[in-house]
Amino acid sequence: MLTTVLAFLVTIGVLVVIHEYGHYRAAVACNVKVLRFSVGFGRVLWRRQRGETEFVISALPLGGYVKMLDEREAPVHVADQARAFNRKPLWQRAFIVAAGPAANLALAVLLYAVVNWAGVQELKARLAAPVPASIAANAGMQSGDEVLALAPSGGDVPQASDWLPVRSMNDLQWHLTNAVLQSGDLRLQVRRMGQGGAPGETVELLLGTAKLSAADVDPKLMDRLGFSGPYASAEIRRVIEGGPAEAAGLKAGDKVLSLDGREPRDAGQLRQWISQSARDGVARPLAVVVSRQGQSVELSVTPVIKTEGDQRVPRIVAEIGSPVEMVMVNYGALEGFTKAAQRTWDVSTLTLDMLGKMVIGQASLKNLSGPLTIADYAGRSAELGWAYYLGFLAMVSVSLGVLNLLPLPMLDGGHLMYYLFEGVTGRPVSDAWLERLQRGGVAVMFLMMSLALYNDFARLLGMH
Template identity: 55%
Template sequence: MTTLLAFLLTLGVLIVVHEYGHYRVALACGVKVLRFSVGFGRVLWRRTNAQGVEFTLSALPLGGYVRMLDSREGPVPPSWREQAFDQRPLRQRVAIVAAGPLANLALAVVLYAASAAWGVMAPKAVLSAPTAGSLAAQAGLQSGDWVQAWAAGEAEWQDVRAMPDLRWAVSQAVLNGQALRLRVSDSQGRHAHELRLATDTLAHQELDAATWARIGVGAPFSPAVMGALKPEGPAAQAGLREGDVVLSVDGRAVPDAATLREWVRSAPERVQRWHIERGAQRLELSVTPRRVEERDRVLGRIDAAVGQAPETVWVSESWPQALWQGVTRTGDMIGLSLRMFGRMLIGEASLKQLSGPLTIADAAGHSARQGVGDYLAFLALVSVSLGVLNLLPVPLLDGGHLVCYLFEGVSGRPVSEAWLLRLQRGGAALLLLMMSIALSNDVARLLGLP
């Protein structure tokens, strides 16, 4: 229920803001608005205001529209002709069309600022052991290291308050082809030193799971303590109990829960010697992970939770700082979205990056359960994506209309009706293809397919 409500609220807010941008600027330009609709298809609710604008809520809530008086769509009374959209000056038509996406981008600034001011509870930037051979391991990062600041290239140092700050810094460094300097100490803040993460060697690569594995900055630190166990699982059968601290496996010291989980996954049906601490006792147990096939891989499972919740910190900003962060984060996300679309266009990024309504709904529910600050940040992210998507030069989208107006401004004449029809058909086919790919990606994610 939380997922459904969060998804519907997400759609409602973003659609209303987008269409309200068109609506308010149309009224300001003297254009007569006939209908403001949230959703498509059968009308479920309607109301008409004193100006004759019909506000409707329709059955399919995956979009909306503002219908304006337009002489191209039917006869217009002479007294209303100046109020028709197509009769307004070019600059006003541009403003009306651009207002929707720009409203989404402005909303993102407000939402990011509100999220930063409200605050979020996030894992402290204390790291688990990096993957062997990864950039983090080559840089000298170790289990329990606390990353306190970062700098890209020769830029100034910026504080790392929590893991999201660090992951954002790493992702930006990869996308910009820059090395990342890290200021690191132990978990108690002692022995501070500086390391260099060679993210410049991954310049412009797609930030998928494989790339993150090569980087090696993974889960936050969590001690190797056993959590809940399934009664008939391998862990319970081996004699493990909740609260047991795992000291070593086959003679290798266990630095953290993430490492222990990886050793379990890599040993299906192989007997392991676990040394554990249970209160004042130290015991040796034989544990045999069961075999599981997952996504064409053979993995080990012990049917038990491994690790505790990582240490968390509350991260919030004053309103002036939050507003500035809203502006900068929105700008960064616009750049990131444009680069990603561009890379997908030229084949440097996978089309699997496209997400549809199922993935958005799942993310909406997850962020809502995390808290208000997380949900506001999620809304901001989707609002940026919606704004950028609508500004792409694709017929039927706002960006496609703006390209037509650019042609009109340069040539002095509008695009012909015949060409408009061809472009709209091509745009409809392209949008249908994008929606199909996004939906198939959603289904693949839900089914756990590669």
């Protein structure tokens, strides 16, 4: 809990400081007098005067602001009028406003680059057996398949330059999300698993991602496609004392060759067979053949019925499955930076695409997250290590930059729309219209925040 709170506060603090610092530096560059640089809102907890600017930390940490000299807010001495924000040329005002979101996007590029250079351990894109009759199963995916590369399926045979390498499970999930949003199928280059886990033949498969719509893009997307998770072999990793597995003589390291005469393809299928083995709610003995130190051993294990949620399922009380394979993903100096810039662009366009589809009802509103979800993921990534946390921080920084560029009053994008109107018509938006738009913007922001908080609580309560 403490890690989650600290990681969340650092996340908000860093992103707010960077955003407001973008506005601040642009204002200074345009010779606008900055009166206050605040991290947070409300009661001031700490303050320090540096030159003509007061730097403060306020009680409510969800945001911040840069207060500039402006005749629309208070009378300005004649000697300072040239340094008032409202007196500056249109392009300078637009530059100052846009500098905040731009700083967030620049930070994301830097953070992604650091992660690319340092490298992170990620799940290998080797998959367990797909769900029967699912999109993945219909494509011909098999247990142990490793996805090496993918390409859009536009009817033509993909050229070598069309294939995008898949270096990890994160890569695969990212490309699958994009494919579903773009309503297109994917071609996959897949390496089969040979005997004893050795690399087998490489085949090309067509994955029907176009069968799903943008409304299906949510945390359960992989389930909808039929992917049941990373591959782990059907072996006993740990036997828990006092359980049926120990009583039957099963030992850690045993490779399960068959269960009641059926050969499990992976750990997921073995777990599924055990959980479905009861008859009329009563556990029955299961014949198990395992490989132990090169020899086959025949055993019989009778699961115990466990209550899990509102279900009663058989369990042998042992950890099943070999450790999943991991791969180090890192890049050289130039490639790491270019991929960081590309990832920032991709996340930005994906965010806008998702928001647009949510507005017109083509994507689920469940994808809108609030501070509780951000705090949860901040804590999880921090526990995994600093590189994972920086990657998370980069993604949130992109989201903050993009959201602030939306043409909504109260956001930077709303002010840029005002300046666009002024540039086209030669006159600023009237005070009456500014007031109406401001009220409308407050209502939209309130609705978005309410929905985001509802989604947060729904996730915490298991409703989503």
